[in-house]
Amino acid sequence: xxxxxxxxxxxxxxxxxxxxxxxxxxxxxxxxxxxxxxxxxxxxxxxxxxxxxxxxxxxxxxxxxxxxxxxxxxxxxxxxxxxxxxxxxxxxxxxxxxxxxxxxxxxxxxxxxxxxxxxxxxxxxxxxxxxxxxxxxxxxxxxxxxxxxxxxxxxxxxxxxxxxxxxxxxxxxxxxxxxxxxxxxxxxxxxxxxxxxxxxxxxxxxxxxxxxxxxxxxxxxxxxxxxxxxxxxxxxxxxxxxxxxxxxxxxxxxxxxxxxxxxxxxxxxxxxxxxxxxxxxxxxxxxxxxxxxxxxxxxxxxxxxxxxxxxxxxxxxxxxxxxxxxxxxxxxxxxxxxxxxxxxxxxxxxxxxxxxxxxxxxxxxxxxxxxxxxxxxxxxxxxxxxxxxxxxxxxxxxxxxxxxxxxxxxxxxxxxxxxxxxxxxxxxxxxxxxxxxxxxxxxxxxxxxxxxxxxxxxxxxxxxxxxxxxxxxxxxxxxxxxxxxxxxxxxxxxxxxxxxxxxxxxxxxxxxxxxxxxxxxx
Numbered sequence: 001x002x003x004x005x006x007x008x009x010x011x012x013x014x015x016x017x018x019x020x021x022x023x024x025x026x027x028x029x030x031x032x033x034x035x036x037x038x039x040x041x042x043x044x045x046x047x048x049x050x051x052x053x054x055x056x057x058x059x060x061x062x063x064x065x066x067x068x069x070x071x072x073x074x075x076x077x078x079x080x081x082x083x084x085x086x087x088x089x090x091x092x093x094x095x096x097x098x099x100x101x102x103x104x105x106x107x108x109x110x111x112x113x114x115x116x117x118x119x120x121x122x123x124x125x126x127x128x129x130x131x132x133x134x135x136x137x138x139x140x141x142x143x144x145x146x147x148x149x150x151x152x153x154x155x156x157x158x159x160x161x162x163x164x165x166x167x168x169x170x171x172x173x174x175x176x177x178x179x180x181x182x183x184x185x186x187x188x189x190x191x192x193x194x195x196x197x198x199x200x201x202x203x204x205x206x207x208x209x210x211x212x213x214x215x216x217x218x219x220x221x222x223x224x225x226x227x228x229x230x231x232x233x234x235x236x237x238x239x240x241x242x243x244x245x246x247x248x249x250x251x252x253x254x255x256x257x258x259x260x261x262x263x264x265x266x267x268x269x270x271x272x273x274x275x276x277x278x279x280x281x282x283x284x285x286x287x288x289x290x291x292x293x294x295x296x297x298x299x300x301x302x303x304x305x306x307x308x309x310x311x312x313x314x315x316x317x318x319x320x321x322x323x324x325x326x327x328x329x330x331x332x333x334x335x336x337x338x339x340x341x342x343x344x345x346x347x348x349x350x351x352x353x354x355x356x357x358x359x360x361x362x363x364x365x366x367x368x369x370x371x372x373x374x375x376x377x378x379x380x381x382x383x384x385x386x387x388x389x390x391x392x393x394x395x396x397x398x399x400x401x402x403x404x405x406x407x408x409x410x411x412x413x414x415x416x417x418x419x420x421x422x423x424x425x426x427x428x429x430x431x432x433x434x435x436x437x438x439x440x441x442x443x444x445x446x447x448x449x450x451x452x453x454x455x456x457x458x459x460x461x462x463x464x465x466x467x468x469x470x471x472x473x474x475x476x477x478x479x480x481x482x483x484x485x486x487x488x489x490x491x492x493x494x495x496x497x498x499x500x501x502x503x504x505x506x507x508x509x510x511x512x513x514x515x516x517x518x519x520x521x522x
Contacts, residue, residue, distance in 0.1 A: 038155060039077055040069030042110055042117035048162035049145040050169070051112060057139040059106060062116055064129055064136055066151045067109065069117040081126040104128060106137040113148030116140070146174050147183075156187075163190045170194060171218045180222065182248045189252055196255075197221045229254055232275040241283040254278050265414065266398035267361050273414060276318065310446045312470035315416075316477070328481050329356040331415040333447070335363045335408055336397070338380040341452075345421035346384065348456035350391045352419065355459070355486055360388055361415055362397030365404045374399075405437035405444075412447045422451040448478060461489045 045051070068079065076084055107121025116138070118125055128136050146168045147161050164183060167190035168174045173182065184190070200221045204212045233239065233250045242250060258274035334349040336342045346360075353360055362384045366373040381397045388395030400407050412418045422438065441449060464479045466472045482488040 039074035039079055039081075040115075040117070040153070040155065040158065041074045042069050042071045042119075045069060045112065045117070045149070045158060046110075046143060046145075048158060049112065049147055049149075049165050051143040051145045053110075054142050054144045057108070057141050059137065059139055061135045062109065062111075062138045062140065063151075064125065064134060066114060067116045067118060067125055068149070068151055068153060069115070070122055071110070071117060071119045073118070073122045077122060077126055081122070081129050083126060104133070104136065106139055108139045109141070110143050111140050112143045112145055113150060115149035115151055115153060157185075159187045160184060160189075163187060166190065167193060171197065172214070173218060173222060176215060176219055177222055181246075182226075183246050184248050184252075185244070185246060186249070189248070192252055193248075196225065200225065226251060229271040229275065232272040236272070236275045236279055238275060238279050241279050250275075250278075253282075257281075265411070267396050267414065269414065312474050315447050316474070326485075327356045327358065328478070328485070329353075329417045330358045331361060331417075332358050333361050333363060333408070333412055333415040333418040335365065335404065335418075335420055336380055336384050337364070337421075338376060338383075339421070341421040341454075343383075343387075344455055345419055345452040346387060348450065348452045349419040350388070350393055351456055351459070352417065352450070353393045354391065358393075358416075360393055360395040361411070362388075362395060363407065363411055364397060364399050365407045366399065366401050369401055403437075405440040408441055409444045409446070412445050415447060417448050417450060418445055419450045419452060422453045448474075459486065459488055461491065463491045463493060465493045467494070 064081075067081070070077065078084065104124060104127075105121075107124050108119040109116040109121075110119060111117075119141075121138075125136065145165065147164045149161065153161070160183075167182070171194075173180050182193070197217060201212060201217045204210070204217060204220060229251050230247050233247055233254065238250050238254075239245070239247065254271065254275050257278045258269050258271065261269045261274060261277065329352055332349050332353055334346055336346060346362075349360055352358065362381070364377050364380050364384075366377055377399045381399065384397045385395060398411070408418060408420065418441070420438070420441065438451070459482065462479055462482055464472075464475055466476060476492075479490045479492070483490045
């Protein structure tokens, strides 16, 4: 053998031993990181993803970083194609020396998505990587699967890909809704989606009385169940709040969170509301976490009577601005005690719900869970549902134990408006006003309140006291809505700060603003 060849082999042996040391270090580092250093088995990947070869081999240049596995030799090299066995030294060194003289011949690979698996040429890939080469010529055979792979794929992620393949075979969503991406990041999730589709089948078939095709069931689930929640997730920015998760990950979390909320509240919860609440409760963002901590501390140390409510305009940002409907009061909270005053408040709430195509969320608060109180609560609940049904309004009632004002404020965050009976006016003295439950509601309630002192009003005319403050601007927003949508005549009373005059304006439905009167302030 020529002297140059011996030198080349000697240098190649040194390269191999350096590569072996690197491989040993990679194996150690892999134990302390979440990324595996192992090559993937082509046979396992193909079987898991049910791959099918397509077409003939095509010669092209491929990136070495895109090679993630091997056909039969996946136990001999790391993911970076560093050699794992000392017994490979001779063969590796000879091939390295030959390649130095003759160049690097093309390898043969299978392609799945953007990932490649070596069929012939494992040592050539290993040597090329040690030489610092970025690309290599290869004869490529494409393998078609329902789920694509990326070069970053990890062995644990392959389980998820295999489950996704099974789900697509079950649902055929890759054909029925080809634009859909239902990828997840954890195993065991697609079984939950299959369960949801089965529930939809039972619902559509009316307990087996009607034959429903697989296509109808799957498309109904995707269009009516999955898409609204997925849209809410994107609209609420949850992908930013949870950057390492997919839409389908969050869909399943929000779905489970929504079920939990509905069981706890006894009310139906819209997907948008569940998505927003999920972000507020569980986002790992710094501002969200800080806000939750401060709110918890503040709630523990501050008496209900002294707690301030949300900033003016907060309710619009959370409930109205993100809503697609044109109605303002689609969810109305109505506490019912069973007294005549509370039934009058219910009549007012029913009128509002009829005007705004809304639903009523009843609430009965008990002081204790005694049998007598529970029996009374059930009677109130039955009467409430009967009155809603007679009026043609959808209603649900929850029963709770605790302080009335606090429970109303807690529940109000799930609605657009609270309608409460005002059976007793506030006391004349400050101490009486401080202890008033109604004052607490005014201070803390996160939604607008309609106080009903007696018989319900048709709400044909409204008076708005306007001083230019942020709360007055919110009142003006509601008043304008009533004027435009309900054709309510609006009387606007303005009192300039430090001024000598006050004005009243009468706003007819859909009209311009005209002065009614001007007189000296008292």
